[in-house]
Amino acid sequence: QQPVQSPQAVILREGEDAVINCSSSKALYSVHWYRQKHGEAPVFLMILLKGGEQKGHEKISASFNEKKQQSSLYLTASQLSYSGTYFCGTESNAGNNRKLIWGLGTSLAVNP
Amino acid sequence: DAGITQSPRYKITETGRQVTLMCHQTWSHSYMFWYRQDLGHGLRLIYYSAAADITDKGEVPDGYVVSRSKTENFPLTLESATRSQTSVYFCASTRSPGLDSPPLEQYFGPGTRLTVT
Numbered sequence: 001q002q003p004v005q006s007p008q009a010v011i012l013r014e015g016e017d018a019v020i021n022c023s024s025s026k027a028l029y030s031v032h033w034y035r036q037k038h039g040e041a042p043v044f045l046m047i048l049l050k051g052g053e054q055k056g057h058e059k060i061s062a063s064f065n066e067k068k069q070q071s072s073l074y075l076t077a078s079q080l081s082y083s084g085t086y087f088c089g090t091e092s093n094a095g096n097n098r099k100l101i102w103g104l105g106t107s108l109a110v111n112p
Numbered sequence: 113d114a115g116i117t118q119s120p121r122y123k124i125t126e127t128g129r130q131v132t133l134m135c136h137q138t139w140s141h142s143y144m145f146w147y148r149q150d151l152g153h154g155l156r157l158i159y160y161s162a163a164a165d166i167t168d169k170g171e172v173p174d175g176y177v178v179s180r181s182k183t184e185n186f187p188l189t190l191e192s193a194t195r196s197q198t199s200v201y202f203c204a205s206t207r208s209p210g211l212d213s214p215p216l217e218q219y220f221g222p223g224t225r226l227t228v229t
Contacts (some may be wrong), residue, residue: 042220044218089218097168
């Protein structure tokens with residue numbers, strides 16, 4: 001089942017905060033976050049494992065709520081370089097075939 | 113050069129022709145993936161491979177064929193191209209985390225923009 005990302009798009013002014021959510025109807029083992037700039041390949045941000053672990057990467061952090069099967073990506077004090085499309089990819093188990101199911105993405109535009 | 117590369121970067125072909133997209137990685141990663149990316153659909157998995165000579169279907173495999181005789185190469189062939197296969201194709205790779213082990217990040221190639229006329 002494809003995870004659902006919300007919102008679909010967000011526009012910020014530089015310095016503002018944003019939250020992007022990724023929800024699944026299936027129990028999840030891990031949630032992966034990537035950012036893709038226009039015309040480029042997706043680039044890895046972080047991986048969250050079940051257990052509610054929160055991770056951070058400079059001013060970008062994420063959490064994983066196992067009960068809700070939802071992960072949230074937090075972008076604080078946004079910079080122009082944060083603009084792009086953010087994708088979550090989900091993994092339901094740690095079995096033999098490791099592959100991700102991706103959300104449709106959240107487009108983020110940060111304006112001066 | 114080290115990393116993951118795709119060729120060609122751009123391709124225009126006609127309906128009905130066979131096209132092969134190449135993917136090469138220098139890290140000896142076990143896992144390799146082929147995705148297509150279309151507006152409104154995000155990233156959709158076409159095929160993936162857990163190791164040389166092991167391939168499996170993803171979400172949208174129809175019309176595509178893959179092979180993996182060597183760990184570093186994972187070509188994707190469109191047997192008879194159709195207009196609906198116009199898309200941007202990304203190849204990705206990752207190390208095998210092992211059974212019950214935490215996952216690892218995927219590294220994406222630069223993509224191939226394919227237009228079928």
